[in-house]
Amino acid sequence: MEKNQERQAATEIQNLEMTNDKLLDPVCGMSVDEDSPYRYNHSECSFYFCSAGCQEKFAGNPEKYLGNEEIDIEADPRAWNTCPMHPEIRQRGPGICPKCGMALEPEAPSLEEEENPELIDFRRRFWWTLPLSAIVFVLAMFGHGRDWLPDGWQNWVELVLATPVVLWAGFPFLVRGVQSIINRSPNMWTLIGLGTSLAYIYSIVATLAPQVFPASFVVGGSVSVYFEASAVIISLTLLGQLMELRARAQTSAAIKALLNLAPKNARRINEDGSEEEVPIDEIKVGDRLRVTPGEKIPVDGIVLEGRSAVDESMLTGEPLPVTKQKADKVIGATQNTSGSLVIRSELVGEDTTLSQIVHMVAQAQRSRAPMQKLADVVAGYFVVTVVAIAIITFFIWGLIGPEPAWVYGLINAVAVLIIACPCALGLATPMSIMVATGKAASRGILFKDAAAIEALRQIDTVVVDKTGTLTEGKPVFREARAYGDFKQDQILELAASLDQGSEHPLARAIVAAARGRNLTQKTVDDFDSASGIGVSGRIDNSKLLLGNTAFINQNGIETSAVSDDADNMRKDGASVMYLAIDGNVAGLLAVADPIKESSQEAIEELHRRGLKLVMATGDGEVTARAVADQLGIDEVHSEVTPEAKMRLIEALQKSGAKVAMAGDGINDAPALAQADVGIAMGTGTDVAMSSAQITLVKGDLRGIAQARIVSEQTVSNMRQNLMFALLYNSIGVPIAAGVLFPLFGILLSPMIAALAMSLSSVSVVTNALRLRSQSLS
Numbered sequence: 081m082e083k084n085q086e087r088q089a090a091t092e093i094q095n096l097e098m099t100n101d102k103l104l105d106p107v108c109g110m111s112v113d114e115d116s117p118y119r120y121n122h123s124e125c126s127f128y129f130c131s132a133g134c135q136e137k138f139a140g141n142p143e144k145y146l147g148n149e150e151i152d153i154e155a156d157p158r159a160w161n162t163c164p165m166h167p168e169i170r171q172r173g174p175g176i177c178p179k180c181g182m183a184l185e186p187e188a189p190s191l192e193e194e195e196n197p198e199l200i201d202f203r204r205r206f207w208w209t210l211p212l213s214a215i216v217f218v219l220a221m222f223g224h225g226r227d228w229l230p231d232g233w234q235n236w237v238e239l240v241l242a243t244p245v246v247l248w249a250g251f252p253f254l255v256r257g258v259q260s261i262i263n264r265s266p267n268m269w270t271l272i273g274l275g276t277s278l279a280y281i282y283s284i285v286a287t288l289a290p291q292v293f294p295a296s297f298v299v300g301g302s303v304s305v306y307f308e309a310s311a312v313i314i315s316l317t318l319l320g321q322l323m324e325l326r327a328r329a330q331t332s333a334a335i336k337a338l339l340n341l342a343p344k345n346a347r348r349i350n351e352d353g354s355e356e357e358v359p360i361d362e363i364k365v366g367d368r369l370r371v372t373p374g375e376k377i378p379v380d381g382i383v384l385e386g387r388s389a390v391d392e393s394m395l396t397g398e399p400l401p402v403t404k405q406k407a408d409k410v411i412g413a414t415q416n417t418s419g420s421l422v423i424r425s426e427l428v429g430e431d432t433t434l435s436q437i438v439h440m441v442a443q444a445q446r447s448r449a450p451m452q453k454l455a456d457v458v459a460g461y462f463v464v465t466v467v468a469i470a471i472i473t474f475f476i477w478g479l480i481g482p483e484p485a486w487v488y489g490l491i492n493a494v495a496v497l498i499i500a501c502p503c504a505l506g507l508a509t510p511m512s513i514m515v516a517t518g519k520a521a522s523r524g525i526l527f528k529d530a531a532a533i534e535a536l537r538q539i540d541t542v543v544v545d546k547t548g549t550l551t552e553g554k555p556v557f558r559e560a561r562a563y564g565d566f567k568q569d570q571i572l573e574l575a576a577s578l579d580q581g582s583e584h585p586l587a588r589a590i591v592a593a594a595r596g597r598n599l600t601q602k603t604v605d606d607f608d609s610a611s612g613i614g615v616s617g618r619i620d621n622s623k624l625l626l627g628n629t630a631f632i633n634q635n636g637i638e639t640s641a642v643s644d645d646a647d648n649m650r651k652d653g654a655s656v657m658y659l660a661i662d663g664n665v666a667g668l669l670a671v672a673d674p675i676k677e678s679s680q681e682a683i684e685e686l687h688r689r690g691l692k693l694v695m696a697t698g699d700g701e702v703t704a705r706a707v708a709d710q711l712g713i714d715e716v717h718s719e720v721t722p723e724a725k726m727r728l729i730e731a732l733q734k735s736g737a738k739v740a741m742a743g744d745g746i747n748d749a750p751a752l753a754q755a756d757v758g759i760a761m762g763t764g765t766d767v768a769m770s771s772a773q774i775t776l777v778k779g780d781l782r783g784i785a786q787a788r789i790v791s792e793q794t795v796s797n798m799r800q801n802l803m804f805a806l807l808y809n810s811i812g813v814p815i816a817a818g819v820l821f822p823l824f825g826i827l828l829s830p831m832i833a834a835l836a837m838s839l840s841s842v843s844v845v846t847n848a849l850r851l852r853s854q855s856l857s
Contacts, residue, residue, distance in 0.1 A: 320838020388419030557593030571667030
């Protein structure tokens with residue numbers, strides 16, 4: 081019974097998918113014939129496909145495509161298609177944008193994608209009908225008076241040859257034109273549909289009933305027909321679409337390159353110590369994985385065993401391999417170059433760094449730049465204006481033009497409809513954004529949206545946090561100074577003994593330094609901690625205090641004798657702790673957060689580009705000033721709270737500055753959100769990255785200068801595209817209307833207009849692709 085019901089359901093689905101005596105590919109939705117070589121039988125029912133790829137997908141899981149399997153569409157972005165010009169248009173599976181008529185594209189590209197189904201369809205229509213268009217063109221241009229055909233046959237032969245071109249090859253264009261009118265969203269297809277239909281229908285009437293036309297339409301004893309115009313326009317439009325679809329496919333190359341970084345398998349270590357190779361999708365959080373030299377690290381994790389140099393250039397842009405050892409974090413899809421590692425998986429699936437990068441790039445590519453608003457406003461009135469110009473052209477030529485005036489009027493009106501290209505306007509900014517975000521991602525720069533790309537070039541002030549942004553964010557022990565009978569190693573040993581149970585970053589730095597020198601950590605009695613400002617305890621019956629100035633002073637210890645030494649240490653950017661033994665200062669310990677090697681170069685580059693640098697940090701005045709002086713930062717604000725950082729940015733904005741904020745911590749989130757452009761270090765917290773519009777994967781400030789170059793190049797490219805589109809239409813439409821005829825006798829054939837229209841969109845996409853080869857230095 082269940083089998084019969086399943087068969088019946090499959091048959092019903094097949095019957096429902098019959099359209100105009102054709103079948104629909106259940107995978108991609110394309111129309112297919114029953115003689116298609118790609119066929120699959122399921123539940124005693126045959127299904128037909130456009131390609132081997134669709135057939136294999138269906139065979140792997142028929143229920144998914146027959147609607148018998150529940151799919152969490154929202155959780156699977158690959159189930160959705162969207163319009164490259166109108167990203168708010170989303171639907172499951174292929175389709176046509178109701179606003180602009182463009183074919184929808186997958187929202188999230190994948191490596192499993194076959195060739196664009198629309199490209200396959202248009203290519204088939206183009207090549208099958210190109211010979212017919214060519215023959216019609218030759219007959220119309222050179223066949224009159226040559227006795228190639230019997231008298232009275234030529235118009236009928238052209239009708240027979242042009243009809244499959246217009247009604248079959250041009251069918252998608254005619255459907256889109258009708259849909260644009262139904263949806264009250266006139267677009268390029270409205271114009272093409274009107275132009276080709278007008279020329280075709282006029283020619284049919286002229287062939288079947290020439291007597292209905294007045295004498296002014298008669299040329300050489302007969303009414304002229306323009307089957308060649310409608311057929312050649314369709315063929316040239318198909319050619320233009322083929323070129324545009326190929327060019328647009330290259331804009332997602334960056335995302336596909338990122339996806340291609342991910343390894344397909346991983347070597348998992350089981351509980352019994354055995355190892356097995358498993359698909360990457362089967363890896364779970366907590367699994368132990370072995371990565372041998374030359375292999376890619378499968379997922380984000382932490383090193384448990386081993387030491388190796390890992391090439392992270394594909395994600396961070398860092399050209400040199402980074403040494404990884406026990407307790408270090410590793411990023412999935414990076415290349416293990418030398419030693420063997422055992423890692424514990426921490427982030428898998430959609431949570432990995434690579435997946436998040438792909439998600440951010442795809443999100444940015446779908447966003448709309450503020451500059452696009454201009455194109456939208458123009459496009460909103462464009463089609464209606466062009467139709468009005470075509471009507472005016474028809475009547476002006478018909479009323480005051482040379483004979484045959486109305487024929488001239490018709491042909492020039494068709495040329496006006498065909499040459500106008502709102503598509504070039506619509507593609508002007510989306511194509512630039514898609515290419516720019518992909519290029520930036522390959523350099524470790526992630527833009528959250530198109531607005532950030534456009535805004536960054538206007539920034540004149542950069543506010544930076546110190547810890548983790550200018551510095552490594554990992555304090556290290558710098559030096560110890562001993563007084564009285566004590567030695568430096570004794571001071572470090574006693575301080576490490578007191579700090580061995582503390583999780584404070586400064587304490588960890590001291591303990592690590594002592595271990596590095598193989599110093600013994602002694603037993604501490606009566607240990608006590610004073611809220612992060614110091615600790616106390618007894619070692620060998622001596623009372624020890626370790627902490628900052630406030631802590632030592634609270635305990636009545638005199639520090640004036642060593643205050644000059646302490647101040648000198650702070651001037652070098654270090655945090656200073658006092659060690660007191662039995663009521664007297666025995667030593668000083670300096671712990672510093674090293675400045676990143678790249679910070680100096682980054683600051684110099686930003687200064688060369690005319691930017692003002694402001695540091696806002698919670699550190700003390702002396703330490704903050706020392707770091708600022710070393711790096712050449714213009715303005716310093718120390719001991720600031722998260723709220724104070726936000727107020728600082730507000731004050732700068734009120735003074736007229738365009739402010740970018742670069743930070744990495746939770747305490748930077750309010751300031752990142754307040755800034756005109758927030759820039760998060762990829763080495764920082766998730767909260768900071770979620771508040772920012774740009775993420776520097778490597779956490780390198782040099783990325784700001786590169787991101788600004790990307791912004792400048794992209795905005796310039798968008799302006800070029802918009803200028804070209806506007807200039808093309810403002811020149812092309814008047815020429816097509818015949819404004820040059822009175823002076824030069826020049827008229828623009830509708831066929832030439834069709835070629836120009838097709839090339840205009842291709843030119844915009846090609847210009848956007850130039851961004852990929854432009855230097856960021």
